[in-house]
Amino acid sequence: MLFRPAKERGFRARTRLLFVIALPPDIERIVDAVYPLPRQAAAAQLAALERPLFFLGTLEQLAALLLFYYAGGAALLRTRLQRTLSATWSVAASFAVCLVLGITLIEAPVSWLAGFALLHRFGLSREAGLTWLGDFALETALSCVVAAFLAGLLFAAMGRWKRRWPFVAAIAAAPLIVFGNAIYPVYVAPLFNHYTALPPSRLTHAILSLASHEGINASAVYEYDMSRQTTTDNAYVAGIGRTERIAVGDNLLRDLRPDEILYVLAHEMGHYKLGHLWIGTLYGWIGCALAIAVVAWLGDLLAGRCASVCALNDPAALALIAAILSAYALLGMPIGNRLSRGIESAADLYAATHTHLGQAGIRAFARLGANDLTPLHPQAAVVWFFYTHPPLDERIMTAARYAAHAADESLFRPPCLLRAQDRCADHHTSSSILAKARSRAPRRSITLSMRAQWSQ
Secondary structure, eight states, rough: SSSOOOHHHHHHHHHOOOOOOOOHHHHHHHHHHOHHHHHHHHHHHHHHHHHHHHHHHHHHEEEEEHHHHHHHHHHHHHHHHHHOOSSSHHHHHHHHHHHHHHHHHHHHHHHOOOIIHHHHTTTOOOEEEEEHHHHHHHHHHHHHHHHHHHHHHHHHHHHHTTHHHHHHHHHHHHHHHHHHHHHIIIIGGGSSEEEEEEEEEHHHHHHHHHHHHOOOGGGGGEEOOGTOOOSSSOEEEEOOOGGGGEEEHHHHHHSSSSSHHHHHHHHHHHHHHTTTTHHHHHHHHHHHHEEEEEEHHHHHOOOOTTTTSSSSTTTGGGGHHHHHHHHHHHHHHHHHHHHHHHHHHHHHHHHHSSSSSSSSSHHHHHHHHHHHOOOOSSHHHHHHHHHSSSSHHHHHHHHHTTTGGGOOTTTTTOOOOOHHHHHHHHHHHHHHHHHHHHHHHOSSSSSHHHHHHOOO
């Protein structure tokens, strides 16, 4: 049996820890009907297995890079490449490809466990092994191309601007990040999935009506075959400027109710309307500039401590640079995730305040949690370090607080999507739970500062 049943009292006792949001009884009944307790128990089991694998993979990568550098392997590889390549930038580009291939090979067992075996064990994927290997090989090839390009540019800049290369690299990073974000939905994402316009249906009409109501071009909404890799649900917004688009997984269109799909799409349209792709690009550039500064400072201190490497502009130092970036990414995760949660909270609030869908938001988040096996009540420390989105209980409460605002005539009303009596019943129930949602739900100790500003 894949999911072991858990007694309600025992499971609730383990999940009702400090710093979580206690759902009011009426909302809890709605959530439990969509996200049953055995499924919640399975989500906790999956999370307990995934987190150690994350740290194992990260530490394995860091240890391999440092050992390769200080044991002399990096210097040996550089010497062999220099026998056939004369330009420093070409040696660095080739070195980067070898480095990516080596690290990928070392991490392959952990990648298979986390990305294939574990997902199949918990019923989150039906992807064939050969298909997974094909995607894994394609991801590795793309990583090699990007690594070679960036390493070549970096060492070309180091050769031309001896001491000023960090400033040049930080400035050059901005257009490169914008370019990468712009081409992703057009050239990268279609390598892994097939994207098509939404097929004609009443649901499509409602989705396009919502887009029109929010001032979004209908051509920006696409469906993709997410079921090719996973049984989970997702929708996302990607691109910059003319390539900006909203993508909806076929699993989500199949698994969620029509009003729930509209609520999820309203969240994605919130990203679109609030300019979150540009904000995320700015955050990415700031993080990249800080990473360059850390590499320039720490790399100079550590590069000379290896007898076979003379300075940071030696292509062999790429192993050290990669180790520094790996540690930087690990230590910077809480900050990056905190910024991401702020963006996602704003999109949640946008969906809650721009739709006339009653309980749909509560049910949508609960159903997404059930289908994706997302823990309902994660601990605050776990949220702080791992979560790019607000925790599930917080998102449910955001939807519940604004559910009764459906009476506002300025909000979007789905055309012919639900029966009139269903919408009235939904609105009546959501109105009755709103007061309880406001009065009974204690706030999480780690409160998003941006949330306080948006609610004012």
